[in-house]
Amino acid sequence: MAGAAFRVAVLISGSGTNLQALLDTVHGPDIEIVGVASSRGDAAGLERARRAGVETAVFAIADHQDRAGRDRALGDWLEARGVELVVLAGFMELLGPQLVRRFAGRIVNVHPSLLPAFPGVRAIEQAVEHGVKVTGVTVFFVDEHMDNGPIVLQEALELPYPAQIAELEQRVHEVEHRLLPRAVRLIAAGRVRVDPANPRAMLIDDVD
Numbered sequence: 782m783a784g785a786a787f788r789v790a791v792l793i794s795g796s797g798t799n800l801q802a803l804l805d806t807v808h809g810p811d812i813e814i815v816g817v818a819s820s821r822g823d824a825a826g827l828e829r830a831r832r833a834g835v836e837t838a839v840f841a842i843a844d845h846q847d848r849a850g851r852d853r854a855l856g857d858w859l860e861a862r863g864v865e866l867v868v869l870a871g872f873m874e875l876l877g878p879q880l881v882r883r884f885a886g887r888i889v890n891v892h893p894s895l896l897p898a899f900p901g902v903r904a905i906e907q908a909v910e911h912g913v914k915v916t917g918v919t920v921f922f923v924d925e926h927m928d929n930g931p932i933v934l935q936e937a938l939e940l941p942y943p944a945q946i947a948e949l950e951q952r953v954h955e956v957e958h959r960l961l962p963r964a965v966r967l968i969a970a971g972r973v974r975v976d977p978a979n980p981r982a983m984l985i986d987d988v989d
Contacts (some may be wrong), residue, residue: 787811787865787969788864789812789864791817791867791900793818793819793827796824796872797826797827797960800871807966808835808848812965812969816836816859817830817835818838818859819836819840837862837935840854840858846938852877852878863882865967865969866867866888866889866965867884867888868889870891875921875927882925885895888922889923889964890921890930891964892918892920893950895917896919896929897928898913899916906987909946909949914952915939918936919934920934920960921933926952933968933973933983972987
């Protein structure tokens with residue numbers, strides 16, 4: 782008898798293109814996206830989830846007493862669905878430390894730079910303004926600090942100058958749509974583990 786599918790929830794705030802990449806490439810009998818939650822009720826990504834038959838929910842801070850209350854409700858929703866991995870795919874709000882601790886080692890995010898370079902917002906613009914020759918995409922485990930957790934995967938791309946931001950954003954998104962599903966597959970397969978010599982370093986057993 783086949784084992785149960787690895788259960789994933791995706792958190793979004795906008796159009797959900799990374800969510801679509803996950804729906805297209807990992808959602809199936811071995812890895813099941815069991816829920817999509819948004820910080821905004823008008824996020825277009827919610828319709829992507831509904832079309833795929835995935836349950837959706839909205840957790841706006843304005844609907845709760847405060848951010849901590851929102852995070853408790855979100856955490857309860859995730860736990861009720863037996864979520865084994867939470868994927869932040871364009872989720873544009875910080876998660877509070879209590880929620881991060883509640884799902885420690887089970888939350889990943891994707892960021893449009895080679896962390897630790899250019900954390901936070903406007904990462905692509907920061908890279909261009911700094912004049913770097915190489916940028917890229919990072920998938921990492923979320924900790925209690927912004928864009929700081931242990932790195933799972935990175936992929937670099939060269940920056941041409943003069944740089945067109947819209948063109949660079951498209952190229953970065955293409956890398957995200959490839960790298961994030963790969964990271965989810967590796968984690969679901971148990972191929973990502975902590976280096977005993979360095980708790981910040983992730984060892985990847987990648988036989989693909």
